[in-house]
Amino acid sequence: MMPFAVSHPDRGHRRRAPGAGIVRCAALVALSLSGCAASSPPTASGPARLHTYVSAETGIFANAYILETQRGLMVVDATLTVSDARRLRSRVDALGKPLLAVFITHGHPDHYNGLTELLAGRPPVPVHATHATNRTIREWDARKERQWRPVFGAEWPVSRTFPSHTVGDGETVTVDQVTFTAHDLGPGECHHDSYWVARHAGRSDVFIGDLVFSGEHSYVSDGHTTQWLASLERLRRSLPRDARLHPGHGPAGGVELLDAQARYLNRYRAEVARIAQGRPRLSDTEKAELVSAMSGYLRSAKLTFLIAAGADAVAAELAAGAGNTGHGAMR
Numbered sequence: 001m002m003p004f005a006v007s008h009p010d011r012g013h014r015r016r017a018p019g020a021g022i023v024r025c026a027a028l029v030a031l032s033l034s035g036c037a038a039s040s041p042p043t044a045s046g047p048a049r050l051h052t053y054v055s056a057e058t059g060i061f062a063n064a065y066i067l068e069t070q071r072g073l074m075v076v077d078a079t080l081t082v083s084d085a086r087r088l089r090s091r092v093d094a095l096g097k098p099l100l101a102v103f104i105t106h107g108h109p110d111h112y113n114g115l116t117e118l119l120a121g122r123p124p125v126p127v128h129a130t131h132a133t134n135r136t137i138r139e140w141d142a143r144k145e146r147q148w149r150p151v152f153g154a155e156w157p158v159s160r161t162f163p164s165h166t167v168g169d170g171e172t173v174t175v176d177q178v179t180f181t182a183h184d185l186g187p188g189e190c191h192h193d194s195y196w197v198a199r200h201a202g203r204s205d206v207f208i209g210d211l212v213f214s215g216e217h218s219y220v221s222d223g224h225t226t227q228w229l230a231s232l233e234r235l236r237r238s239l240p241r242d243a244r245l246h247p248g249h250g251p252a253g254g255v256e257l258l259d260a261q262a263r264y265l266n267r268y269r270a271e272v273a274r275i276a277q278g279r280p281r282l283s284d285t286e287k288a289e290l291v292s293a294m295s296g297y298l299r300s301a302k303l304t305f306l307i308a309a310g311a312d313a314v315a316a317e318l319a320a321g322a323g324n325t326g327h328g329a330m331r
């Protein structure tokens with residue numbers, strides 16, 4: 001029924017991917033209930049059109065993408081809250097074509113929570129993720145619900161839907177002549193990052209997930225900024241110079257977004273190191289100092305609550321020296 005196939009670049013054979021799963025993200029301590037979802041006009045991509053759905057502030061501005069081909073629609077990421085998922089679903093339905101597949105970039109809830117609302121009542125739609133993203137979601141989902149349902153209330157989906165099909169690094173899923181290739185990066189913004197490259201009609205769109213917070217403050221609470229910086233450097237060397245990056249938060253751009261993200265992380269780490277002086281935690285006063293410093297660095301950027309939320313995770317990461325302590329502030 002669903003016109004998709006999975007192939008490995010080295011083996012070249014087609015196979016169905018095995019079944020699969022998800023998790024984790026965002027630190028919302030104080031959420032404004034204002035804000036409405038915005039949507040950008042579609043981008044022409046050869047015979048395919050790319051639509052961007054931008055979540056409301058209450059959904060931490062998480063992006064979801066709809067790639068429209070002649071025969072149907074592919075969605076990348078699924079938003080956080082019930083309200084945003086309903087609006088995303090309305091955008092999908094308004095296009096009047098069948099939803100053929102969904103792709104998840106990483107295991108934070110602001111990218112998979114909305115799957116249940118998006119898929120309810122439809123014929124089965126495959127949800128693709130890397131093996132590691134699937135594992136991350138399934139490992140963390142219950143803990144995330146315990147942590148965040150008290151904050152989000154009815155906006156946290158009662159049941160979450162996990163990936164149904166998983167792939168390994170370099171494997172490709174083809175849907176209506178669009179090839180989606182998965183790239184597995186290991187820990188970084190999330191406990192396990194990945195991104196998808198969609199190729200169609202000679203064009204490539206890179207769905208980079210939260211490896212890039214385009215012009216916004218970053219979620220660093222998983223405490224893997226050392227590996228995150230290494231992944232950014234790897235991407236800087238491997239992505240084509242004319243690649244188009246579609247981030248999990250903030251507007252799309254070119255590969256220069258990678259450099260901007262690296263500068264942000266290096267500045268954040270430097271400020272934490274200066275304030276913490278080797279200690280693995282910051283006091284509330286010290287966190288306020290960090291917020292002031294980073295707000296000055298990235299003026300008028302959104303998601304400022306993330307600055308303080310990630311302070312202890314990065315302080316612990318730096319204190320440990322190896323950058324992989326796993327002492328997240330949001331656990």
Ligand SMILES: [Zn+2]
Pocket residue numbers: 025062108110111210248249
């Ligand atoms: Zn996110």
